[in-house]
Amino acid sequence: MALTFELDPKFDRTLRDGIAELWTDVSNAGGAVGFVPPVTADDVRPELVSHLVAMAEGRTRLLVGYDEEGAVAATAFLALNTHRLMTHWLWLYTVMVHPRHQGKGYGRDLMDAAAQAARGMEGMEAIRLTCRGGTGVDRFYTSCGYKEVGRVPDAIRVADGDDRDDIIMLLPLG
Template identity: 70%
Template structure:
């Protein structure tokens, strides 16, 4: 079974609830997606609402991956730069694959879909690179490197997971040109 990817899916209650459940499940399994475990979908809801508002304003786009049952199994949010000197690259946020699907190659499938979308989807014509940050100490740099991203910066101790547990904020870049 593979995932089916879609850029800019219709946002309805099923998608909203699917993304919330995915985000909570990924976080509670130890994923580094903006929160720490334990967390509930209700605690994540304000962050998702911010993403959805940015989508309605045209500042953010969603790539969703669905499994064979049609359930939300993966996501990545693209955020366009509003700074006039940085409009040629996008930020990638909230990159997730559901824990039940991890270890099947779906993470690299998601990253390939991200790259395809940035190269071919309407509205991405001027995009020359994708930039993301990841939490150090989890091996994520290696995963993104396998997807073609290069580490271009690191801010030591910028992410405080818990008192006494500071992690590096690692900046990764994928040139598209």
């Protein structure tokens, strides 16, 4: 069964806790979403709060995918550029699909829903994202139409002696 996506859902405690749980589970499964396992929901919450502040300020929009039981199964944050010379593209952050739902095509569905949401925003021409090298996720984004446009070698330190490239990818929306 497919996920049901909602852009800018009504935010409440249930959604907040669902995103925190998703983020924790994805991180602990090895997902490259800003943390290195092991993490707890308490570790994730401060970063989630910063995303929520950006949403409240109108700088970020939230896309949520719900599974057939109504649980948060996927998310992506669409961060708008506030710089007047860069308002024609946005950043896609914290792209996650719960580990129990991976391998079902939901990641591609999430990326399609994010692109559709961006296309619905006036004047939006492209989506940029970054991803952690060494995970293979750049191949997934390439299969979704993104193209590598930059790379910062050894920019992400996941552990002593384990530095990864920060890969910048772009999806033109035209």
